[in-house]
Amino acid sequence: MEKILVDGGTPLHGKVEISGMKNAAVAVILASAVTGDVCVLDNLPNISDVADCLAILESIGAKIRVVAQSAVEIDARPIRDEEPKMELVRKIRASYYLAGALLGRFGRAKVGLPGGCDFGVRPIDLHVKAFEKLGAEVTVGGGCLEAVTDPEKGLCASSIYFDCCSVGATINTIIAAVLAKGSTIIENAAREPHVVDVANFLNACGADIRGAGTSIIKINGVESLHGCEYSIIPDMIEAGTFMVAAAATGGNLYIDNVIPKHLETITAKLREMGVTVDEYDEAVAVSCTDTLKSISVKTLPYPGF
Numbered sequence: 001m002e003k004i005l006v007d008g009g010t011p012l013h014g015k016v017e018i019s020g021m022k023n024a025a026v027a028v029i030l031a032s033a034v035t036g037d038v039c040v041l042d043n044l045p046n047i048s049d050v051a052d053c054l055a056i057l058e059s060i061g062a063k064i065r066v067v068a069q070s071a072v073e074i075d076a077r078p079i080r081d082e083e084p085k086m087e088l089v090r091k092i093r094a095s096y097y098l099a100g101a102l103l104g105r106f107g108r109a110k111v112g113l114p115g116g117c118d119f120g121v122r123p124i125d126l127h128v129k130a131f132e133k134l135g136a137e138v139t140v141g142g143g144c145l146e147a148v149t150d151p152e153k154g155l156c157a158s159s160i161y162f163d164c165c166s167v168g169a170t171i172n173t174i175i176a177a178v179l180a181k182g183s184t185i186i187e188n189a190a191r192e193p194h195v196v197d198v199a200n201f202l203n204a205c206g207a208d209i210r211g212a213g214t215s216i217i218k219i220n221g222v223e224s225l226h227g228c229e230y231s232i233i234p235d236m237i238e239a240g241t242f243m244v245a246a247a248a249t250g251g252n253l254y255i256d257n258v259i260p261k262h263l264e265t266i267t268a269k270l271r272e273m274g275v276t277v278d279e280y281d282e283a284v285a286v287s288c289t290d291t292l293k294s295i296s297v298k299t300l301p302y303p304g305f
Contacts, residue, residue, distance in 0.1 A: 018239045018256065019043070020233065021232055024194035027197075028197065029041065029053040029074065030101055030175075034202075035205045049094065056088045056095060082110075084098060090112060090114070095114045096145070097168075098111050100173065103147050104180070107151065127169050127172050134184070135149055161188055165189070167194065170190040189215055190301070193236060194233070256283045260283075272295050
């Protein structure tokens with residue numbers, strides 16, 4: 001489409017169901033490569049990023065089978081230690097998670113530099129730093145990131161401090177470190193729900209990850225992982241968008257399949273504006289009949305606004 005036309009001014013009413021979180025889904029899909037087993041992932045959003053991640057895994061040997069509308073089976077056993085196709089990797093930003101997965105499983109990885117949305121500088125220096133701290137020799141050039149470990153030593157646990165919070169680097173380090181010898185500690189780790197979701201998925205596969213959701217994460221390396229069945233968490237960004245849309249249009253929406261705790265910051269600000277937000281176990285109801293009040297908002301990394 002060359003343009004999108006929006007006719008506004010109509011209050012939004014009814015019920016919407018939130019899909020699985022994109023940022024968690026793409027990370028969990030690519031993290032499944034480190035398990036070397038069969039995983040069934042449910043509550044996947046029907047978006048191109050998910051399809052691209054599955055295609056990336058297929059390109060290096062994984063067997064993908066759709067088992068339901070929002071569920072797929074990923075057989076990571078046949079995955080080969082090789083570079084995925086550049087044209088696939090360049091489609092999305094999240095493709096760099098494959099580097100952590102292949103490095104953790106095979107002790108080496110070569111993956112094209114990621115693509116994705118161009119909305120500012122998004123370096124991968126923290127990913128490189130983490131891989132090097134875990135004992136890999138990393139080179140970046142020719143449009144690729146290549147990481148190699150000593151075949152006899154493999155990855156070894158380390159203490160890693162990130163100069164700034166990075167969701168991508170935190171997740172990639174977790175994925176790479178789950179099979180590393182010893183205990184890896186990540187300080188100043190990102191605290192986003194999708195970091196927790198990836199850790200929960202890997203723990204369900206036999207990993208030993210503690211502290212996800214806090215600024216310090218400890219990963220005790222294990223000998224091997226196994227497959228599991230896992231459901232992706234709901235998308236708090238999609239849910240928040242509908243919450244704001246209900247408030248902005250003076251509407252009334254029942255938003256189902258959410259985790260209300262993930263929405264606390266936006267809920268607090270909407271209530272400050274005079275919006276009614278009712279929380280349930282797995283849903284929120286948002287309604288607004290009065291004129292909205294002005295507020296001040298300061299953006300911060302999660303759990304900030």
